[in-house]
Amino acid sequence: MPVLASHRKPRTKVRTTTPAVGFTTAALASVTLLSTQSATAAPVEPKPAIEDVQKKVDELYRQAGSATQQYNRAKAASTAQRAKVDTLLSDVAKRTEKINEARRELGAFAAEQYRTGGIAPTATFFLADDPQAYFDQSRLMSRSTERQQKAVDDFRTQQAAASKKRAEAVQSLESLTETQTTLRSSKQQVQNKLTEARSLLAKLTAEEKARLAELERKKEAEAKEKAEKLARRQAAEAKEREEREAAEKKAREEAAKESGGDSGSGSGSGTGTGTSPGSGTGTGTGTGTDGSYAAKAEKVLAFARAQIGKPYVWGASGPASYDCSGLTQAAWREAGVTLPRTTWDQVKVGTRVATSDLQPGDLVFFYDDISHVGIYKGDGMMIHAPKPGANVREESIYYMPIYGSVRPA
Numbered sequence: 085m086p087v088l089a090s091h092r093k094p095r096t097k098v099r100t101t102t103p104a105v106g107f108t109t110a111a112l113a114s115v116t117l118l119s120t121q122s123a124t125a126a127p128v129e130p131k132p133a134i135e136d137v138q139k140k141v142d143e144l145y146r147q148a149g150s151a152t153q154q155y156n157r158a159k160a161a162s163t164a165q166r167a168k169v170d171t172l173l174s175d176v177a178k179r180t181e182k183i184n185e186a187r188r189e190l191g192a193f194a195a196e197q198y199r200t201g202g203i204a205p206t207a208t209f210f211l212a213d214d215p216q217a218y219f220d221q222s223r224l225m226s227r228s229t230e231r232q233q234k235a236v237d238d239f240r241t242q243q244a245a246a247s248k249k250r251a252e253a254v255q256s257l258e259s260l261t262e263t264q265t266t267l268r269s270s271k272q273q274v275q276n277k278l279t280e281a282r283s284l285l286a287k288l289t290a291e292e293k294a295r296l297a298e299l300e301r302k303k304e305a306e307a308k309e310k311a312e313k314l315a316r317r318q319a320a321e322a323k324e325r326e327e328r329e330a331a332e333k334k335a336r337e338e339a340a341k342e343s344g345g346d347s348g349s350g351s352g353s354g355t356g357t358g359t360s361p362g363s364g365t366g367t368g369t370g371t372g373t374d375g376s377y378a379a380k381a382e383k384v385l386a387f388a389r390a391q392i393g394k395p396y397v398w399g400a401s402g403p404a405s406y407d408c409s410g411l412t413q414a415a416w417r418e419a420g421v422t423l424p425r426t427t428w429d430q431v432k433v434g435t436r437v438a439t440s441d442l443q444p445g446d447l448v449f450f451y452d453d454i455s456h457v458g459i460y461k462g463d464g465m466m467i468h469a470p471k472p473g474a475n476v477r478e479e480s481i482y483y484m485p486i487y488g489s490v491r492p493a
Contacts, residue, residue, distance in 0.1 A: 138296055151270050314439070
């Protein structure tokens with residue numbers, strides 16, 4: 085029996101490559117994703133150099149110092165404005181009491197008129213038993229009317245004055261509110277700058293902090309060297325000035341001896357007179373002024389030295405802590421001189437002097453925005469309240485860029 089042919093279609097062997105394709109696709113997707121992430125990821129910023137950190141921190145402290153002066157000015161203005169408002173409110177209260185007194189007087193007149201009634205003068209004359217009594221009563225009523233009119237005028241005057249003072253008080257209160265807003269804003273600015281500076285310092289490693297300290301020591305050494313140079317120059321100028329004055333004095337004495345016959349009587353009267361109008365007026369006035377200033381400066385520096393070691397606190401004016409202008413204000417107060425609260429106002433007091441002409445007690449101001457001040461003690465050095473985290477100390481005036489100097493008295 086013949087074998088029947090199979091009608092089934094032979095199976096075709098198909099190679100299964102799906103897993104491989106899937107793996108390849110996933111791999112390509114991963115590479116693409118990683119490439120995309122690498123391309124879009126924010127580049128890592130390089131860590132700033134320690135020198136840049138130092139400059140940034142110094143700038144933040146300077147900005148904090150400027151904001152501190154703004155705070156000090158707003159605080160002083162707020163205190164003065166509060167005192168003005170209190171005075172105005174007290175005045176308004178007193179004037180209101182006077183208005184009430186005038187109102188009570190007017191009320192008494194009105195009550196009296198109500199009791200007596202408003203009879204016409206003609207009717208009163210005809211109804212009177214005695215005409216003379218009428219005229220007497222008429223004069224009395226006339227004087228009463230004058231008192232009433234005066235009471236009305238007083239009431240109006242007091243009312244107008246009280247209204248004016250009340251308006252002034254309202255305006256002063258609005259001004260006080262604005263000042264207090266500035267005060268809060270300045271305070272927040274100081275705190276923000278100091279927080280940013282502390283944050284930068286906190287991120288430094290121990291090695292970086294050591295490097296920063298080394299930079300500070302180098303900066304201080306350079307500033308001290310400049311101070312010593314100034315001290316040598318001032319000493320040389322002082323010696324030259326003394327020699328010149330001695331030479332001029334000797335020349336005057338020799339000229340007096342050569343004056344001839346009048347020199348004998350002139351030396352008795354002439355020496356006294358010559359010292360007074362000649363040398364006395366020029367040297368005397370100058371010496372007197374310098375001596376007076378030197379005496380005040382001695383008190384200022386004695387006070388400032390006693391504060392060395394106390395902490396800098398922004399907005400503080402003693403006695404436990406100070407900011408820069410708080411220290412200068414307190415020190416000069418010891419010499420009987422009242423300075424304004426801020427560096428911006430203190431720089432306007434007294435006489436401007438060149439750095440080369442500085443004398444002990446002078447005030448030295450720093451930075452273009454005049455945000456710092458110190459008390460010159462001589463030899464290129466000053467006493468000042470430096471910055472947050474530091475104490476009142478002696479330092480070279482060249483530690484910071486000098487703006488200018490003044491002699492307060």
